[in-house]
Amino acid sequence: MSAPALPPIPVPVAHQAVAWMLDLQSDTATDALRRDWQHWLNQHPDHARAWQRIESVNRTLQRAAMPAQTAIAHATLTPPRSPRRRQIIQATAALALLTGAAGARHYLPWPVWLADYRTAVGERRRLAWADGTTVDMNTDSVLNVNIGPHIRRLQLLAGEILVTATAHPTHPVALQLDTPHGTLHTDAAQFAVRHWPHHRTDVQVVAAHVAVTSHATGATTTLGAGQQLQLWADGATAPVPFEAIAPAWIDGFLIAQGMRLDDFLAELARHHRQTLACDPAIANLRVSGVYPLNDLGRILDTLRIALPIRVETLTRPWGTATVRLRATDAPVAI
Amino acid sequence: MYGEHHGWLRAWLRRKLGDSHLAADLAHDTFMRLLCRQDVVAAHEPRAFLLTVAQRVLSNRHRRQKLEQAYLEALARQPEAHVMSAEDRAILLETLAQIDQLLDGLPRVAKRAFLLSQLDGLTHADIAVQLGVSVSSVKRHIARAAYQCYFADVVASH
Numbered sequence: 001m002s003a004p005a006l007p008p009i010p011v012p013v014a015h016q017a018v019a020w021m022l023d024l025q026s027d028t029a030t031d032a033l034r035r036d037w038q039h040w041l042n043q044h045p046d047h048a049r050a051w052q053r054i055e056s057v058n059r060t061l062q063r064a065a066m067p068a069q070t071a072i073a074h075a076t077l078t079p080p081r082s083p084r085r086r087q088i089i090q091a092t093a094a095l096a097l098l099t100g101a102a103g104a105r106h107y108l109p110w111p112v113w114l115a116d117y118r119t120a121v122g123e124r125r126r127l128a129w130a131d132g133t134t135v136d137m138n139t140d141s142v143l144n145v146n147i148g149p150h151i152r153r154l155q156l157l158a159g160e161i162l163v164t165a166t167a168h169p170t171h172p173v174a175l176q177l178d179t180p181h182g183t184l185h186t187d188a189a190q191f192a193v194r195h196w197p198h199h200r201t202d203v204q205v206v207a208a209h210v211a212v213t214s215h216a217t218g219a220t221t222t223l224g225a226g227q228q229l230q231l232w233a234d235g236a237t238a239p240v241p242f243e244a245i246a247p248a249w250i251d252g253f254l255i256a257q258g259m260r261l262d263d264f265l266a267e268l269a270r271h272h273r274q275t276l277a278c279d280p281a282i283a284n285l286r287v288s289g290v291y292p293l294n295d296l297g298r299i300l301d302t303l304r305i306a307l308p309i310r311v312e313t314l315t316r317p318w319g320t321a322t323v324r325l326r327a328t329d330a331p332v333a334i
Numbered sequence: 335m336y337g338e339h340h341g342w343l344r345a346w347l348r349r350k351l352g353d354s355h356l357a358a359d360l361a362h363d364t365f366m367r368l369l370c371r372q373d374v375v376a377a378h379e380p381r382a383f384l385l386t387v388a389q390r391v392l393s394n395r396h397r398r399q400k401l402e403q404a405y406l407e408a409l410a411r412q413p414e415a416h417v418m419s420a421e422d423r424a425i426l427l428e429t430l431a432q433i434d435q436l437l438d439g440l441p442r443v444a445k446r447a448f449l450l451s452q453l454d455g456l457t458h459a460d461i462a463v464q465l466g467v468s469v470s471s472v473k474r475h476i477a478r479a480a481y482q483c484y485f486a487d488v489v490a491s492h
Contacts, residue, residue, distance in 0.1 A: 008488050009485060009487075027457050060429060064430055070453045073426075074446070198428050
């Protein structure tokens with residue numbers, strides 16, 4: 001018996017969530033309205049699910065929301081109608097512009113929001129099947145699963161997972177994991193996979209063996225326990241050793257050893273809905289220690305003590321917040 | 335099903351596209367869609383069903399090409415594009431492709447209203463001025479786009 005997928009959000013709840021979003025956007029939104037909205041959120045778990053869905057898709061939209069990019073976004077998504085005003089770009093120049101250094105592109109065949117399992121931002125979840133296969137999902141991850149008596153097939157569309165697969169004593173069923181950069185095969189192993197969108201896919205084997213095949217080159221590398229590699233758009237890196245233990249996020253921690261502050265915040269931001277940023281001047285301060293992933297307040301308090309920084313929080317009208325780390329002597333925003 | 339029909343689908347795609355390499359890629363994409371579905375597809379007419387899925391793959395590809403063309407033209411017109419790295423341009427394109435998929439089928443004015451609200455953070459009143467419509471129209475357009483964009487699966491199951 002597999003962990004059940006959630007039923008779709010009911011139609012009236014979806015409409016309510018959209019209506020709330022519009023009300024909160026309006027410049028006549030009051031504190032009373034926000035309280036009513038909070039009340040609606042707490043009324044039923046489906047309400048919170050619907051709101052989480054809005055926030056999750058908004059995060060995608062925000063990636064095109066930098067001031068310099070919104071004009072490009074509008075012109076791309078709603079192009080000007082008159083053909084005379086459009087410039088036709090040379091095909092070869094176009095290809096170079098789009099693909100950059102690496103030639104390979106890999107499209108995900110279907111929309112992420114229709115996947116079997118997805119974790120919200122900050123959520124970690126363990127899935128388990130009757131045959132003993134377990135998958136730990138990290139924050140903001142998306143997974144398709146097809147596990148049955150004669151098949152074990154997973155597809156990582158986004159995020160990060162730890163797969164623990166055992167071999168049936170008499171009827172072994174090979175496990176296959178598809179990622180945008182390559183395919184993994186094993187009969188039994190414990191391994192972690194992380195997909196960095198449009199960038200690379202990392203594979204770490206904690207126990208036993210996994211055969212990793214790059215989409216780009218078709219070459220297969222077999223990783224043993226304590227080995228890891230990266231799959232890129234143009235091929236796989238050679239295996240390198242790592243400490244063969246399950247990743248710290250399984251237990252809810254982020255372990256830093258001399259990590260740059262901006263990289264640390266980027267890792268932390270995966271688990272929180274707030275936007276986390278730091279000034280360029282302090283981006284290369286080093287962070288070390290074991291941090292509880294979900295306790296943002298405690299982490300910021302620790303950073304404030306350990307580093308010469310202060311923390312500013314800006315809350316937007318529709319509820320999302322930006323946390324900005326600044327040098328202690330940076331000018332205060334008015 | 336794979337072995338039996340894969341060759342046939344590739345040939346069909348090759349005839350339609352005139353490109354055997356591309357046909358192989360799209361045949362693979364089509365089968366990928368099917369092989370990872372949790373519900374077992376018991377199709378009485380497997381080839382007709384395969385064609386349906388393949389048509390969807392083809393129309394996605396066509397939409398993607400149109401988007402890329404619009405993107406390149408938009409970049410050509412924007413001085414800001416020159417300070418973006420190649421990787422940033424590629425990442426922005428992927429983001430826009432996702433948004434394009436979410437907004438597919440909506441009337442142009444609804445897309446405009448929605449993007450002006452969600453990307454540019456304009457108030458409903460400002461959007462009304464920019465689009466030359468009433469504030470209540472703006473809210474209607476945003477509501478329609480938001481419902482489809484955020485809840486595509488809810489839309490699909492009804």
